[in-house]
Amino acid sequence: MSEGISQADRPQALEGDDRDLFSKFDDVIQTRETLLASGVEDPFSLVMEQVLSPTRAICNGRDTILLGTYNYMGMTFDPDVIEAGKQALDNYGSGTTGSRVLNGTYRGHKDVEQALREFYAMDHAMVFSTGYQANLGIISTIAGKGDYIVLDIDSHASIWDGCALGNAEVVPFKHNDIVAMDKRLGRIPEGAGKLVVLEGVYSMLGDVAPLTEMVAVAKKHGAMVLVDEAHSMGFIGEHGRGVAEAQGVIDDVDFIIGTFSKSVGTVGGFCVSNHPKFEILRLVCRPYVFTASLPPSVVATACTSIRKLMHGSNKRAHLWENSKRLHGGLKALGFTLGTDEPQSAIVAVIMPDLEHGAAMWEALLHEGLYVNLARPPATPAGMTLLRCSLCAEHSSEEVETILGMFERAGKAVGIIGA
Numbered sequence: 001m002s003e004g005i006s007q008a009d010r011p012q013a014l015e016g017d018d019r020d021l022f023s024k025f026d027d028v029i030q031t032r033e034t035l036l037a038s039g040v041e042d043p044f045s046l047v048m049e050q051v052l053s054p055t056r057a058i059c060n061g062r063d064t065i066l067l068g069t070y071n072y073m074g075m076t077f078d079p080d081v082i083e084a085g086k087q088a089l090d091n092y093g094s095g096t097t098g099s100r101v102l103n104g105t106y107r108g109h110k111d112v113e114q115a116l117r118e119f120y121a122m123d124h125a126m127v128f129s130t131g132y133q134a135n136l137g138i139i140s141t142i143a144g145k146g147d148y149i150v151l152d153i154d155s156h157a158s159i160w161d162g163c164a165l166g167n168a169e170v171v172p173f174k175h176n177d178i179v180a181m182d183k184r185l186g187r188i189p190e191g192a193g194k195l196v197v198l199e200g201v202y203s204m205l206g207d208v209a210p211l212t213e214m215v216a217v218a219k220k221h222g223a224m225v226l227v228d229e230a231h232s233m234g235f236i237g238e239h240g241r242g243v244a245e246a247q248g249v250i251d252d253v254d255f256i257i258g259t260f261s262k263s264v265g266t267v268g269g270f271c272v273s274n275h276p277k278f279e280i281l282r283l284v285c286r287p288y289v290f291t292a293s294l295p296p297s298v299v300a301t302a303c304t305s306i307r308k309l310m311h312g313s314n315k316r317a318h319l320w321e322n323s324k325r326l327h328g329g330l331k332a333l334g335f336t337l338g339t340d341e342p343q344s345a346i347v348a349v350i351m352p353d354l355e356h357g358a359a360m361w362e363a364l365l366h367e368g369l370y371v372n373l374a375r376p377p378a379t380p381a382g383m384t385l386l387r388c389s390l391c392a393e394h395s396s397e398e399v400e401t402i403l404g405m406f407e408r409a410g411k412a413v414g415i416i417g418a
């Protein structure tokens with residue numbers, strides 16, 4: 001006889017006062033059902049059936065321009081990157097089946113950490129299995145009981161979850177508000193450990209943090225500073241090191257968090273630092289220790305990609321041109337954008353509400369354009385927006401085509417005047 005639970009032993013549907021643990025999701029279920037009842041394609045169930053290049057794919061059966069990926073530098077189809085991955089698969093197999101601190105450190109993990117040290121010109125680099133885990137691990141490990149984390153209220157979910165996993169006091173301040181941040185830091189008891197957590201580019205609106213001022217304020221209060229440069233690595237700054245480099249404060253930043261899932265074009269996360277005791281984190285950081293390391297093919301592709309990004313200044317210049325043209329063109333068409341000026345590779349188009357956002361998203365898809373539909377809790381202030389993220393591989397002609405698609409879809413849905 002099977003040792004599984006028999007039908008008779010299985011829990012029955014809950015009745016009466018018993019609380020269904022899933023009742024907390026009822027609002028989300030209702031919103032989704034209402035949206036789908038209106039007849040739109042589900043914006044959160046898109047399938048890329050075939051990926052043709054960093055900027056084109058067959059999505060839900062249509063040839064589509066991709067304007068909603070994080071593939072800022074277009075590295076996913078770079079021939080050297082692909083070749084490095086294939087060789088690593090052949091030489092090292094498909095996975096490590098172990099933690100970095102046991103059997104999961106291969107030559108490739110050391111190589112990619114060396115590439116990161118050189119990319120950022122920093123002493124230490126530690127690679128995690130995702131950027132999410134890098135924030136989770138670093139923040140929860142360095143800010144513990146009795147310490148204070150002061151962070152921007154619009155921080156990424158992985159930063160908030162890193163705070164939740166640790167036991168530090170968490171003190172948010174209004175988005176990009178230097179005075180509010182200064183005040184919060186000023187109220188922290190004397191002698192407490194302080195960590196300020198900021199992002200270079202905030203990924204929903206595509207706006208940049210005033211790091212020059214914020215890092216100075218943090219240092220005035222004796223706080224350590226962590227900057228998540230997930231959306232700026234490879235693109236912003238002379239060497240592509242991010243907003244801290246572009247604003248001239250990288251030497252005062254204690255920890256930079258980054259990801260391989262955007263400009264690098266694969267998956268993985270990391271932290272780089274000059275802190276003299278940094279290496280101890282390899283033994284005490286639970287999201288580093290208690291999970292399997294990245295597959296050899298992934299670290300090999302990341303390593304090759306990072307080394308190529310060191311020489312990516314032409315691509316960076318073209319991506320800036322794309323960002324400026326798309327931003328200027330959408331603004332001229334009458335769309336409301338997340339920033340007055342282009343500040344990054346992200347151009348956010350603000351929608352009046354979810355219904356219009358979903359209708360516009362679908363109209364663009366029918367035109368042959370994919371963008372991200374973003375809504376709370378990912379977005380700030382309850383906004384619905386269409387997030388456009390440009391790629392260095394979008395041609396100037398493609399950007400013009402995209403503007404034409406936005407114009408037709410915007411008029412059809414009534415977002416801009418006909």
Ligand SMILES: Cc1ncc(COP(=O)(O)O)c(C=O)c1O
Pocket residue numbers: 130131132133135156158199203228230231259260261267268269
């Ligand atoms: C600011 C920021 N940090 C961290 C992450 C997590 O990166 P990953 O995809 O590598 O988990 C993201 C992902 O979107 C992000 O936007």
